Amino acid sequence: MAEMEAALLEIIKNHAVGLTGPLTRExxxxxxxxxxxxxxxxxxxxxxxxxxxxxxxxxxNPFGEMKSVGDLIDALQKLAKPA
Amino acid sequence: MTRRVVVTGLGGVCATGANVPEFWENLKAGKCGIDKRTYSAGEGLDITLPVAPVDNFETRAAELGRDMTRADRFTQFAIAAADEAVADSGIDLASGLGARTAAIIGTGIGGQAAMDAAYIGMLRHGRRPHPLSILKTIPNAAASHVSIRYGARGPAFAISSACASGAHAIGVCAEFIRSGVADAGIAGASEAVLTFGALEAWKAMHIVSDELCRPFSKNRKGLVIGEGAGVLVLEEYEAAKARGAKIYAELVGFGMNADGKDMINPDVNGAAGAMRIALETVKIDDPSAVYINAHGTGTLMNDPTETKAIRDVFGADADKLVVSSTKSMHGHLLGAAGGIEAIASILALKNGVVPPTVNYDEPDPACDLDYAPNEAKERKIDVAISNSFAFGGLNAVLAFKRV
Known part of the structure; x- marks a missing residue:
């Protein structure tokens, strides 16, 4: 789970063109x-x-309510299933 | 009072120029941009053909901003050309003019590379298509991105009429300005089909040259596919004059029609008819001051048909005017041909120089006009005509004069 979370953070970071500081769950x-x-x-x-x-x-609108990156990661982990 | 339409900005990219000044220098020098290249779709799927490619464009595309990382090569070409044209014109679309500015960008195909990538991924590697595949592929992607980038919120769409797309886009945009539907426009066309799949499909038609492109020359062996974009900024004349814009030329005539006969074989009457419509209101005092930038594909069928059509329209004066096909240098940009060739025509008119038909080395009795063979020549030009005759029998002709 921690491994997946790290991978998700890395992917999100690569798309976060507006991010200035570090990327955390918060x-x-x-x-x-x-x-x-x-x-x-x-x-x-x-x-x-x-x-x-x-x-x-x-x-x-499955991601409509997410406020933080943690919300996004939780939503992704909940939805993800082995391909 | 009739509204007049003028060209105030030029932007282009193709094998023989990363921008308009470079393009024009190479046209004058008769530089040929054709070279053999190999395109691959993975192991066992390769094609090698002479093409007219835009080299090292990826680096430039990466500097066009984040939106362009989400766009196909054909849209990136259009934006590179539009950036140049808009900057060249000095037009200010933020002032309220944006709501009255059209964005009409033609293309023959659209996002060929994006569609190819999606299919290759699916069929060879079992990958799902990228979610951007549709937004990259749709033929209106370039027009939409131009509209978004400059806030051009008037009529905006793509025109697709194969090799006449660019001339149709410029002509239709000019009609909108003339009739008051818009006050300005960013108009032209873009094409990027140098991919394995598209080139195999072109090769299957058996009309593609295996060496150079030699329009009107007896030893011509067919067309050579190029890529790139040509975009103009068009404005209503009084408004352009009032803001002190640099005016390249007036678009004095636009003729469009259809052969209504055949998907492949061109028709003398259709081509001649389109030229006649374009020249209906154009006064020609001196036929020796007429320059025709020919469709001139270098195919067996086009070149004699176009020659006959020019003779049909001009009669004995056809022996006084000068014709050239710049496709001999920049290749056939297909949908974008009318865009880049409008620029060649306008600069020939403005600078009094006829760009040559290069690779011309054997006269053909069926092509018996002055084609400005191999070397540019200085010449007073009063009227520049740009011919585009598309597969499917769709014809579009633009005529320019100095203001």
């Missing part, structure tokens, strides 16, 4: 400088690199 998602489509790109990379599937429908 970093607000609004500080990442990413748009809603970047979340889709992050999930694609998670699937490719970690060999998992993250089934979601963007129309159901």
């Amino acid at each position: 970093t607000p998602v609004s500080d990442l400088g990413i748009d809603s489509f970047a979340v889709v790109e992050i999930i694609y990379e998670v699937e490719e690199k970690l060999h998992v599937e993250v089934p979601f429908n963007a129309n159901e």
Whole structure:
């Protein structure tokens, strides 16, 4: 689990074009400088690199409530299942 | 009062120029940008053909900003050209003009590389397509990115009419300005199809040269595929004059029609008809001061047909005017041909220099006009005409004059 969390942090960091400081679970998602489509790109990379599937429908707004990077990581870990 | 349309900015990228000044210097020097290249889609899937590629563009694309990391090469070409054209024009779209500015960028195919990558990934490597595949592929991606980048919020869309896309885009944009639908426009076209799959498909038509592109020369062996973009900034004349804009030329005529006959074989009447429509209101005092930037693909079919069409339109005056095909240097940019060739035509008109038809070494009785063979020549030009005749019989002709 800790290994996956580290991998997720690394992927998110690579997309966080607006981030100035370090990336932690507490970093607000609004500080990442990413748009809603970047979340889709992050999930694609998670699937490719970690060999998992993250089934979601963007129309159901599954990441709408997330405030911090921790929320995003938790949501991803909850959804992810082996591909 | 009739609104007039002028060209106030030029931007282009192709095999023979990373920007317009370099492109023009190479046109004058008769520099040929054709070279053999190999394109691969993985093991066992290679094709080697003479092409007119834009080298080292990746480095430049990386400097075009984050939005362009999410775009296909054809959109990156369009943005590189549009950046140059907009800066060249000095137009200020933030002042409220943005809402009245069109963004019309043609393309024959769209995001070929993005679509190829998606299929190769799926079929060869079992990978799902990247979520950006659709947004990169759609033919309107370039027009949309131009609109977003400059806040051009007037009519915006792609025009797709194969090799006439660029001329259609510029002509239609000019009509919008003339009729008052828009006051300014960023118009042109872009193409990037140098991929394994696309080149195999072109090769399957058996009209692609295995060496150089030799328009109007008896020993011509077909077309050579190029890539790149050509974009103009168009403005309503009085507004351009009022802001003190540098004016390259006036777009005095636009002719479009369709052969309505055949998907491949060009038609003399269609081509001649489009030229006639473009020249309907253009006064030609001196036929020796007419320059035609020909469609001139270097194929068996196009070149004699285009020659006959020019004779049909100009009669005896056809022996006084001068024609050249710059495709002999920058290759056939397909959808973007009309964009880059409009720039060649405008600069020929402005500078009084006819860019040559290079690789011309054997006269053809079926192609019996002055094609400015192999060397540029100084010449007073009053009217510059840019011909584009597409597969499917779609014709678009632009005519420019000095203001």
